[in-house]
Amino acid sequence: MKLFINRDVSASDTCFIIYDELGRQKYHAVLKRSKHNVKKNNIKIDIIDENKIITAKIRKLPIVGVNSFTLKNDMTALTLVIINAASGVQCRFYGNNWHICGDAVSKNFSIIDVDNAVIAVQRKQSGNYYELEISDPAKEVMCLAASLCINLINTVDKLAIQAV
Numbered sequence: 001m002k003l004f005i006n007r008d009v010s011a012s013d014t015c016f017i018i019y020d021e022l023g024r025q026k027y028h029a030v031l032k033r034s035k036h037n038v039k040k041n042n043i044k045i046d047i048i049d050e051n052k053i054i055t056a057k058i059r060k061l062p063i064v065g066v067n068s069f070t071l072k073n074d075m076t077a078l079t080l081v082i083i084n085a086a087s088g089v090q091c092r093f094y095g096n097n098w099h100i101c102g103d104a105v106s107k108n109f110s111i112i113d114v115d116n117a118v119i120a121v122q123r124k125q126s127g128n129y130y131e132l133e134i135s136d137p138a139k140e141v142m143c144l145a146a147s148l149c150i151n152l153i154n155t156v157d158k159l160a161i162q163a164v
Helices: 035-040 137-151
Strands: 002-007 014-019 025-032 043-049 054-061 066-072 077-085 088-094 099-103 108-112 118-124 129-134
Touching (some): 014 137, 054 137, 066 137
Antiparallel strands (some): 014 025, 066 077, 108 118
């Protein structure tokens, strides 16, 4: 199955809109704002489906020097750590056996399982969207959440978290 991720730059709290292959809105990622989040430099994002049900939660932890995200849904919790090293961006999952293969900076990468099976492939498409092809529907939401975390990394000026 394919999902198409589009960055929402409007004034609303929606930071990404995710469409299915038929062009219907399937999910949207909404930034949760609170005084506590701003003061502590926390970023919290809910992934909400077309029935307005929260299917996953993303939280960026304020750790100096790295971008550390916790990803949670009803069945899984994992951590994705993104390190901006001199040799490039390194992505590490904790809580499962996945790893990122490819170039996270250019947003063209694959999520690979421990047995080298491809779980998902993201490709940057022309225009302002990304194509995420997921091979296992059971892992759709967590693959989407991981992809959104990597897409939050700003690679235009410097490797930093984008203001969402």
